[in-house]
Amino acid sequence: xxxxxxxxxxxxxxxxxxxxxxLRRIEIRRPDLRRPITPGMAARLEGCRVLAVRRRAKYLxxxxxxxxxxxxxxxxxxxxGIWPKAPPPLERHDHMEVETEDxxxxxxxxxxxxxxxxxxxxxxxxxxxxxxxxxxxPLDPAFDAAGLAARLDxxxxxxxxxxxxxxxxxxxGNIYVCESLFRAGLSPRRAACSVRGRRAVRLLEAIRExxxxxxxxxxxxxxxxxxTDGEIGDFQLRLAVYDREGAPCPGxxxxxxxxxxxxxxxxxxxxxxxxxxxxx
DNA sequence: CGGCAAACCTGCGAGC
DNA sequence: TGCTCGCAGGTTTGCC
Numbered sequence: 001x002x003x004x005x006x007x008x009x010x011x012x013x014x015x016x017x018x019x020x021x022x023l024r025r026i027e028i029r030r031p032d033l034r035r036p037i038t039p040g041m042a043a044r045l046e047g048c049r050v051l052a053v054r055r056r057a058k059y060l061x062x063x064x065x066x067x068x069x070x071x072x073x074x075x076x077x078x079x080x081g082i083w084p085k086a087p088p089p090l091e092r093h094d095h096m097e098v099e100t101e102d103x104x105x106x107x108x109x110x111x112x113x114x115x116x117x118x119x120x121x122x123x124x125x126x127x128x129x130x131x132x133x134x135x136x137x138p139l140d141p142a143f144d145a146a147g148l149a150a151r152l153d154x155x156x157x158x159x160x161x162x163x164x165x166x167x168x169x170x171x172x173g174n175i176y177v178c179e180s181l182f183r184a185g186l187s188p189r190r191a192a193c194s195v196r197g198r199r200a201v202r203l204l205e206a207i208r209e210x211x212x213x214x215x216x217x218x219x220x221x222x223x224x225x226x227x228t229d230g231e232i233g234d235f236q237l238r239l240a241v242y243d244r245e246g247a248p249c250p251g252x253x254x255x256x257x258x259x260x261x262x263x264x265x266x267x268x269x270x271x272x273x274x275x276x277x278x279x280x
Numbered sequence: 281c282g283g284c285a286a287a288c289c290t291g292c293g294a295g296c
Numbered sequence: 297t298g299c300t301c302g303c304a305g306g307t308t309t310g311c312c
Contacts, residue, residue, distance in 0.1 A: 003305060034288065034307075058306080076306055077290075093290085112289045114306060157283070166307085173305055222305065223292080242305095269285065271303085 002074040004138070004171030005214035005235065006225045007058050010080050013228025014106070015053040017082055018062065022049045022101040030095040033110065034075055037096075038119040044068065045119070057134045057170035061125065069122040071130055075114025081107045082228040111224075134170040138207050149200040155192035159203075160267050162192035172207065175220055178242045178273045180207040182249070187279045188265070188272045213238065241273040249275040 002010070026042040048064035055061065062070040074080075081087075087105040090097070096108040096117065108115070120128045135151060136143040151168050152159070162168050163177040172180070181188050183206035186199060195203055219225050219233035222243065226232060240250050245264040248256035254277030265272050 006305075073306080075289095076304070110289095111291065112304090112306095114289070116307090155282090161283085164306095175305060220305075225305075268283080 002058060002078065002219070002225060003173035003176050004055075004058060005176070005211055005217075006219035006233065007055055007060060007074065007171075008215050009219040009225075009227055009233060010074070011053055011055045011060055013082060014060070014062075014080065017084070017100065017104050017106065018050045018053050020050065021104075022047060023064070023098060024101050024103075025097075025099040027097045028095070029090070029097065030113075032113065033095065033116055034073075034114045035116045035118065037117045041070075041117070041119045045070070056125075056131060057137070057166060058173070059131065063122050067122055068119055069125055071116070071118040071120055071125070071128065072108070073116040073130070075110060075112060075116065077112040077224045078108065078110040078115040079224060079226050080228050081109065081226070081230060083107075133167045135166060135168045136170065138169055138171060138204070139211060143204075145201040145204045148204050149196035152192045152195050152200070157192055158188060158267055159186060159190045159192045159195050160188035160272050163207075164268070164270075168192075169207075171211075174270055174272075175222075175239065175242045176207070176210055176214065179210045179240060181279060182206075182241045182274060183210060185278055185280060187276075188267060188274050190280075241275060244273060249278065252278045254278065 023045050026045050028037055028042050031037040045064060048066045051063040051065055053062050058073060060072040083105045085103060093111040094107045094109050098106040125131055152162055155162050160177060163172050184203040186195065186203060214220060214235040217233055217235035218227050220235040221232035222236055241262045244262045246261045248261050252275050254275060259277055262273050263276055
């Protein structure tokens with residue numbers, strides 16, 4: 001489910017209820033996520049005060065005043081729910097429940113259990129195995145088109161596969177790679193190393209536009225993603241190509257009857273959606 | 281190192 | 297109605 005905009009949406013929901021609050025109670029109901037939850041995590045966190053709720057790539061980072069940080073990845077189907085009071089009954093896939101000092105209930109639900117939940121020293125987060133290899137944040141102003149081109153240089157794989165590689169650029173997933181390539185007018189099959197100069201400028205601009213718009217819309221809710229208040233995001237209504245095989249591509253001059261509209265191919269075992277006319 | 285497939289899980293929609 | 301199949305927003309591992 002969650003790519004950068006969905007995780008950022010969740011972060012913005014968590015921050016006001018967590019930042020500055022003590023964690024009164026933490027219950028791990030099921031420790032066997034994609035990676036087993038750090039043993040003893042609940043006991044080490046109870047009574048701690050939250051200092052900050054941050055995001056790195058698709059990871060949420062929750063710093064507490066014991067010098068440790070929670071690292072949370074939502075996998076494919078992970079969802080965070082927040083109830084200021086009177087939460088509904090626990091459900092089958094609610095794997096963790098947190099209660100803050102003011103009685104607010106926060107739950108992690110993840111049916112597929114592809115998520116990850118770990119505890120690590122805040123000062124050493126940069127070298128943590130889950131985070132160490134991550135590429136730059138696309139929205140970081142210090143990252144520019146020349147930097148993107150440098151990271152694509154020498155890569156013979158497709159630009160689609162390269163953008164999905166979290167060590168090249170962090171936070172993009174299948175939806176936003178497809179949408180960014182569409183906006184940039186670049187074929188998903190193009191060699192990654194051929195994206196430099198003006199093409200790299202166009203691509204980074206497209207990535208930033210798509211991400212910013214998606215964050216503003218609260219992310220894309222194709223099936224699992226929810227804001228922390230349970231409402232869906234809205235960006236799926238504005239997707240140009242993702243999951244729109246055969247549909248006419250918005251703003252495109254190609255004739256959908258003649259071209260068949262948005263095409264779907266499989267790259268690296270995952271669906272890619274694109275417009276063969278506009279994307280070169 | 282690069283690239284690809286498989287594995288990890290459950291749920292849902294399509295098709296029969 | 298009920299079954300099977302394919303597919304899903306991610307990451308890691310293992311094999312060529």
